Amino acid sequence: MRQTDPDLETALLGPLVADRACGDCTACCTELTVDTPEFAKPAGTPCIHLCDRGCGIHAVRPRICRTWFCAWRRIARLPDDARPDRSGLLVSLNFVSAPQNCLEAVSIHVRMLAGSDAIANGMAAAVLDSVCDQLVPVWFSDGAQKMLMHPDNDVARFVLSGETPPASLQDEVAAWRERYAAFGSRR
Template identity: 75%
Template sequence: MHDAANLETNMLGPVLADRSCGDCTACCTVLQVASPDFAKPAGVPCAHLTANGCGIHAVRPHICRTWFCVWRRQADLPDAARPDRSGLLVSMNFVPKPQNCFEGVSINVRLLAGSDAIENGMAARVLDVLCEYLIPVWFSDGDKKMLMHPTPDIARPVLSGAPAPAELQDEVAAWREQYGMFVPGR
């Protein structure tokens, strides 16, 4: 986990001092946790979650002390993008055996149950901010997971290894250089 936390800091920056979880407990229910000191399945509230938040906050597991959603790290995301306010949980994903190079290390924007973030435009605002970086961005609405960044005209040649059109060669080369290590079979 230490390496993942360092990677998150290198890619997204440090946790912002002026942002706190407050009443938000979305991660305590939505995310799967599989660490040496604590485990819970995705979509199931943590056994320690109470109506007032974490019932063991002072002695919570290491994973809970060191994991932060992307909203806590990205000043460009508006305050309204906090998961409990926006209906979107944004996190870094680390997939040990990715199906493609865009899954190894990526940002996942999850639409929470009952969220109106698509209709009210918050999902678009969040995606606009996150798609400015050389980091793959996936959007999940609970039924399907869609690659939002890079765009298909960049993703296709990166995934296939085919030559990129002249006007896209530099961008395709940047993605290949950054994420080529996650190509399955390497």
Template identity: 75%
Template sequence: MLLGPLVPDRVCGDCTVCCTVLTVNSPDFAKPGGVPCQHLTERGCGIHAVRPTICRTWFCAWRRVAELPDAARPDRSGLLVSMNFVDRPANLFEGVSILVRLLPGSDAIRSGLAARLLDTLCAQLVPVWFSDGAEKMLMHPPADVAQLVLSGEPAPGHLAEEVAAWRERYAVFADGSPPATG
């Protein structure tokens, strides 16, 4: 619930982006990413009334973050924003984060929608990643803060409080050693 409860009056409607883009590997259902769900029909989910638990409980950020504009619905924006959970993260910013995926054919970068959406999402103490399908880039925290958090080096005075907050919040995803303070 890091992104909050569902926003009233926001429904998926005919958006089925998650049914194609996401990798699903849950106890009651699995499908590879980038492949339409076997239950997806021209009118949406063919088993909606009895769909698996993961499909009943997973919602994109557009459904949960009131500050995102209506234009940010994935099928309209070309951006799928979701919480990302990684069992064995490469670094502490990957364990629990927000992932903004640019969908093929999207003009969200050119239109400026991607930048506006990232500005909204980067206002919290939650890592934000952006993926264009080929590359995944850390957008938040800023590079200087991220480098200090990961390196354990002492932070300069103007960054000390922010670096300490990130280290404290995400220490559980560190390599097993206690987080450095600075």
């Protein structure tokens, strides 16, 4: 997590869903990197303020912790059971400052948490179906590898290569290129 413009997150993921709350879920407190001037921690490491009842400094927690929300809190079409502590999946908007390609710069990242059975029970498919419908790249990681799930491989190949796509893909490839031109087609 980095301090980002909350309006960008709202534009890409939507506003907070009124009837969803973090409750006992603290997945982001362990799984994500936090890199802000006021607080930092590496990914995969529990926050030093995390205790058996959740955040030990909740009333005075850092700004990033007060303003950042996972995609389950923002995307109403995600299943209710997709809350990270229930689903074994943490879905978030991801910002990469030095992306390998334009589809990594700003994307949705679906992370499978350790011990999750989200693939076997179908939750991973349900979540991916819910987020792979916009002009926002979607990456899935299972801890061992990171895979681009959206756009599909044919579209991604033409977006990244700069080659002329077949007529059947021209409009879709053009839309992706236009949206992500600011990040360059290759790095």
